[in-house]
């Protein structure tokens with residue numbers, strides 16, 4: 628029997644990808660730490676609503692209970708859980724196996740440190756959704772999905788993954804996965820900026836003062852990418868290069884990026900980011916340490932000043948710690 632796709636993390640992304648794989652005839656097994664969610668899936672199936680209306684009935688295991696094959700692994704936990712989720716399985720990953728990071732951030736480097744660079748595959752995703760309640764994931768809306776080997780080669784395994792994932796949506800193989808990941812990081816800095824305000828993303832984009840602060844956050848992030856030799860890519864019409872701080876602002880290109888973001892968010896049922904959801908609904912730590920924090924650490928190494936990203940990270944952490952609330956003042960304070 629062919630080895631199943633093992634998806635670590637049956638949250639929003641793992642479930643959306645997994646449900647499409649199951650519906651197109653692939654064997655999928657989930658490893659899930661949230662016991663209430665896993666129990667509900669075992670009892671009633673995994674329900675996806677929103678852009679897909681379906682119930683699928685996959686096997687779900689607690690992390691400590693899975694002893695099946697580990698060959699085609701999709702990692703879909705938040706970046707704060709990458710190391711804890713993968714390390715227990717590292718020795719069991721088949722010699723010819725791989726792990727695909729279905730995550731934001733630069734998790735590919737962390738994964739490669741655990742299982743080896745040649746067994747790590749990157750993915751860039753802007754489709755989205757969220758965990759609504761045990762057993763139920765909302766597929767909020769479409770976006771891009773790209774896969775890439777870390778060395779940029781077009782390998783048989785990445786083409787096989789492209790074919791498997793194409794039941795969900797068109798998916799490209801890229802030879803510049805880090806270019807896309809950095810673009811999502813620049814856009815992610817904007818998303819972190821919006822998440823410290825308790826308002827829909829589109830309302831925040833409509834506020835010129837807020838938009839100018841968000842532009843600086845994207846600009847600092849793309850400056851770090853530039854200094855690291857990364858060629859950033861266009862992210863669903865949002866072009867981080869338009870926000871570079873070391874050249875005169877191209878207002879036309881910036882306006883086109885904001886317009887593309889408006890189109891993107893209007894096509895989604897989600898009105899807020901996953902970061903806002905972590906702060907407001909789940910009241911738990913965000914991925915700030917591994918996304919904004921990762922950029923800050925690299926910025927310090929390559930000597931690029933990122934004072935506003937540092938201030939953003941501090942403000943996100945103070946909201947995580949309950950020391951301040953999500954409000955417009957939190958965003959305006961980034962430049963205070």
Ligand SMILES: NC(=O)C1=CN([C@@H]2O[C@H](COP(=O)(O)OP(=O)(O)OC[C@H]3O[C@@H](n4cnc5c(N)ncnc54)[C@H](OP(=O)(O)O)[C@@H]3O)[C@@H](O)[C@H]2O)C=CC1
Pocket residue numbers: 635636637638639640641658659660661664690703704705706708711712713729730731732752753754755756757758901914
């Ligand atoms: N949601 C979205 O729209 C998008 C998300 N992303 C990125 O995708 C990644 C996944 O995000 P998302 O799907 O939203 O996250 P979710 O929180 O919805 O799902 C992650 C799931 O993994 C579980 N988990 C945590 N630790 C382990 C472990 N050790 N073993 C197994 N399961 C574990 C979590 O349980 P528990 O909740 O109990 O911790 C949770 O159920 C993130 O990096 C995110 O930034 C990218 C694009 C869009």
Ligand SMILES: CC(C)(CO)C(=O)C(=O)O
Pocket residue numbers: 731753754755756818897899900901902
């Ligand atoms: C797709 C989107 C906007 C979903 O919330 C996202 O990437 C995130 O919030 O992390």
